[in-house]
Amino acid sequence: MANLLSNGDDFKNAYNWTAQQIFHYLTNAAAAYPTRVDLAQLNQRVLQFVWNDAAIRPGLARYMNRNVQPAITTWRDPEGGLRPIQMVEVLSAVGYLLSETSPIKPIATLPSHGLNYCLPMLAMYAKWCITICSAVGGWAVCTPPGVVAISYVYREGKLEKVLLGVTTSGVPNIRRKCFRFRKDTVMHDVWPDSANRTAPLNDGVICFEDWGHCAETYPLYMLASANAKTKPWVYGKAMNVLSDAEGGGVADMNNYNPNEAQGYCRRACENCRVVIQALGGTVDNFSKDHWGVAK
Numbered sequence: 411m412a413n414l415l416s417n418g419d420d421f422k423n424a425y426n427w428t429a430q431q432i433f434h435y436l437t438n439a440a441a442a443y444p445t446r447v448d449l450a451q452l453n454q455r456v457l458q459f460v461w462n463d464a465a466i467r468p469g470l471a472r473y474m475n476r477n478v479q480p481a482i483t484t485w486r487d488p489e490g491g492l493r494p495i496q497m498v499e500v501l502s503a504v505g506y507l508l509s510e511t512s513p514i515k516p517i518a519t520l521p522s523h524g525l526n527y528c529l530p531m532l533a534m535y536a537k538w539c540i541t542i543c544s545a546v547g548g549w550a551v552c553t554p555p556g557v558v559a560i561s562y563v564y565r566e567g568k569l570e571k572v573l574l575g576v577t578t579s580g581v582p583n584i585r586r587k588c589f590r591f592r593k594d595t596v597m598h599d600v601w602p603d604s605a606n607r608t609a610p611l612n613d614g615v616i617c618f619e620d621w622g623h624c625a626e627t628y629p630l631y632m633l634a635s636a637n638a639k640t641k642p643w644v645y646g647k648a649m650n651v652l653s654d655a656e657g658g659g660v661a662d663m664n665n666y667n668p669n670e671a672q673g674y675c676r677r678a679c680e681n682c683r684v685v686i687q688a689l690g691g692t693v694d695n696f697s698k699d700h701w702g703v704a705k
């Protein structure tokens with residue numbers, strides 16, 4: 411059994427892992443869940459497609475030049491139901507694997523799981539995105555994402571489920587492909603009504619302000635699939651990744667620091683707030699500072 415990342419200290423220690431360490435970890439983590447065949451398949455189809463110990467860049471070139479074909483994996487939603495999730499992006503797959511393979515250990519003392527588990531996990535994931543993009547040939551080849559996000563169910567002092575997500579990344583060509591897939595397939599799956607609505611931030615010109623661009627795109631599955639009783643306990647946080655964001659981002663943080671990491675958090679944007687409300691969620695749970703109350 412692999413040693414799996416399962417608490418704030420683990421995430422803090424893995425914050426500065428190399429891309430090689432990250433991919434090997436994810437491969438082992440997926441293998442540690444033999445009953446979750448879908449995880450192993452996702453790992454094989456998406457991660458190992460771009461990752462090759464001897465040569466990373468050829469793998470990425472193959473990935474970027476392929477037709478966008480989703481890896482379909484089965485996600486166990488907050489109610490325990492099985493739901494197919496489709497994704498075409500490596501960093502989304504990394505976030506998904508991390509979400510599904512990190513055991514949540516009970517925390518006996520304050521502060522809450524939100525601050526003690528989700529915050530360091532989100533910061534580590536942001537840093538991993540930068541590390542992976544750098545390893546596959548630098549920012550000219552794979553521009554890191556601007557924002558990462560997490561949704562989680564936190565009820566009566568118990569963290570039940572997390573799901574990480576990321577804005578699109580990479581060169582403009584792959585970003586566009588991924589955006590189209592997110593808008594037409596993922597957002598439609600999360601919120602079937604999305605095709606009939608106009609996103610508040612969409613001016614008709616800049617597609618990146620439309621539904622699907624946000625880091626919350628996959629994490630919003632948490633709200634979409636929760637039942638009415640669970641929805642009030644779904645929380646979400648977004649975090650800046652890059653230095654040029656207002657107030658800076660994880661790229662400025664050499665080692666994990668909880669106060670700095672919290673400073674890089676941001677509330678859900680206008681587009682996401684509309685979706686959160688439409689899905690029956692509590693918008694305040696997606697604000698910058700509300701992490702959920704410990705029992």
Ligand SMILES: [Zn+2]
Nearest residue numbers: 624679681682
């Ligand atoms: Zn948003």
